[in-house]
Amino acid sequence: MLATLFDISWFYYGIEDFKIISLINFIIKIISFLCILFFIKNTDDLWLYFLIQSISILISNISLWLFLKKYIRWIRPSIKKSLKHFKPALKYFIGKISISLYTNLNKTLLGILVSSIAVGLYSSSLQLITIFVTLIGTMDTVLMPHMTKLFSNNNYKKMIQTMEKTIDLQFFMSVPLMFGILAINRQMIPWFFGSDFMLLNKTVPIFSPLVIIMPLGISIVRQYLIPRNRIREFNISVIISAIISVLLNILLLPVLGIYGSIISTLIAECVVTLIRLVDLKKHTDFQFNVRNIIFYFLCSLIMYFIVLFFTKHMPSEIFTTILQGILGIFVYFILTAIFKVNVVIKLKNKEW
Incomplete structure (x- = not known):
């Protein structure tokens, strides 16, 4: 504090x-x-x-x-002048409270209705996913002030064009990361978390789609909603998701245990991203590069099977995870280059 x-x-x-x-x-x-x-x-x-x-x-x-x-x-600051910022800041506060509600209350309900062990397994699974989500989301943090500047200069077209490029880049990274988590999960969990966390071999794969879903929702907030001062829409999305998350946890936890909390989190994150996406599509001419996204999934799927084939009999140790990561990056880079959807090469050649 x-x-x-x-x-x-x-x-x-x-x-x-x-x-x-x-x-x-x-x-x-x-x-x-x-x-x-x-x-x-x-x-x-x-x-x-x-x-x-x-x-x-x-x-x-x-x-x-x-x-x-x-x-x-x-x-010397003036209290009166400082207070004029209170009301606008309160709008952000409502959204932040709602996010805290549906991200942290899950663990509280899980502890009350299931066990503290389930809380540890749930938190560890989500924490692993959050590492990659944060890695991808760093780009949005950097772009937020730039997008605000574009909006203040009434340069809406440039704003949307930038969003289309950055979200395409995001998919280029997030899709292979999801398949990469699925490929390395079985051999990474034992050495990274220990034998007490073997259930993560089942929970982490279920959480893996969040690597794609969460960064997309965050991007819309940081590159579109906040720069355009659409805080009301941001708050609506998180409040609805918070309500859905709490209700689903109460309904599913007694029946499915930790899996009920995982399903609730997945649905809540899908809903919050979908609401933001509908708002974006409704008020702008934003377009996904569907062709590129299809090839990202295709290349990632091929990468997944290749990594699995060559490393499935290797022991659970840090060297195996490093080798799987290097092999996966190499295969994905080559495949996307062959299909001419490799963003890195396009950036180097100034084609993107």
Whole structure:
């Protein structure tokens, strides 16, 4: 909570200065990762793990204040002028509360109606997926201030063209990631999570479509709804999804256990993305590159079977996972190049 008080990353996002944020976060995360490796020895060190995590966030946020001097002039703030931002900020707050409701209440209900073990399995499955979702979503964070600038300059056509390209790039990455998770899951879970988490071999594949669904919904928010100040539409999508998620959890958890919570999460995320997509299509001339997306799925499916064929008898260890990842990237890159849908090559040749 103290770290959040000092968080001014939004300022650097607004002025499109991502170098400072990226550099500080990279350094702090490396240091915290090394601290975890050196100081966390057993379950008794859980408090120390929490301490390292929270202090690293606090230091990261405070560090950003050191670079403010060259950007702003310090003045005494007026309470009256500050309060005028309260109402617009409250609109964002409603959406954030709704997101917290349907993402965190799942775990609470799962713990109450099933068990704390189920909460651990559910959280670990979702956390693995979230890593890849965050990786893909980084592009949207960078683009949000740029899209806002385009909107303020009434350059709607350029705005939509940028969205079409970035979402196509997103599919280029998210589709093979989904199939990649399916390919490496069986051999990665034992060495990465341990023998107590073997059920993840069943839960992670069910969660894997979220790698495609969630980034798409996030992109629409960050590149379209927020830059165009359509906060009402954003709030409607998350409130409806929150209601659906809670109701489905109450209905499915007693019958299906952890799988009921997984199904509820999948449906809620599909609904929130669908609502945003309908709004986007209704008010703009946005178009998906359907041909490219079909080939992304085709190439990813072929990649999946090739990785599975060559590595299915290999042991569960980090070397196997690394080899599977390298093989998958190589096969996918070659196949998309053959079908002439490789975005990386197009960027290099300035064709995209």
